[in-house]
Amino acid sequence: MNEAERVYWGLQQFVFAAKFAVCCQNEIIDSSVFQSKCTLNIDSDVTFDIPEWDAFNQSELVKSALNQMMISLGACSIAVDEALSIRNGNSSYKNWAATPSDLNSLREIMFLIRSAYAHKMPDVHWHISGARTTALYKVNTPDGLVEFDANGKHGTKLELSHFGGLKGYINLVNYASDLLK
Known part of the structure; x- marks a missing residue:
């Protein structure tokens, strides 16, 4: 899998989950589908019986x-960060501070999102240390400016609004995809 394919895979997972959420919110998918007993088969090799789930x-x-x-x-953030790291080496605050380019800002934001997930699942909170705690990252994507102000975020709950909402996030991922083509 090349770097662009990694980003596509990540975005595909995110878009599927978002569409699934919309279908559930609009009751296109009803909870009764998940209540009955079922069996999961993976590669005709692994079978797992899932019990009835009445309370769902x-x-x-x-x-x-x-x-x-x-x-x-x-x-998706892990996939994007990994793809950017394969292509450009690991993200580094020192690189960003020396050259606060769109690419270096993108790499720092994705690294920090990845770190939040790595350090605080399932209740995701920012895990920002050192000089990164006061950085203001700006990425001019083809679809608009996305900013992430790390000041005061360490230890706070990760919110989509911190990096431009869903639109800002998609803009970052699409920009990464463009850079990796």
Whole structure:
């Protein structure tokens, strides 16, 4: 898998989870689908019986779908950070401070999102240390400016609004994809 394919895989996971959440919110997918007993088969090799789940309702389904979307955001961020690192070497605050380019800012933001997921699952909080704690990262993507102000974020809950909401996040991932083509 090359770097562009890694980013595509990450974005595909995120978009699938987002669409699944929308289907659950709009009751296109009903919680009753998840209540009955079922069997999971993986590669005709592994079988896992999943018991009946009577207490699962639509509210729980929507909550779970939104959680899956946020987990997929973490997976996508890991894929993007890894792809950028393969192509450009590991992200570094020193590199960003010396050259605060769009690429270096993108790399720092993705690294920090990745770090938040690595250090604080499932309740994702920012894990920002050292000089990064006061940095203001700006990425001029083809679809608009995305900013992440790390000041005061360490230890706080990761929120999409910290880096431009869903639109800002998609802009970052698309920009990474463009850079890796």
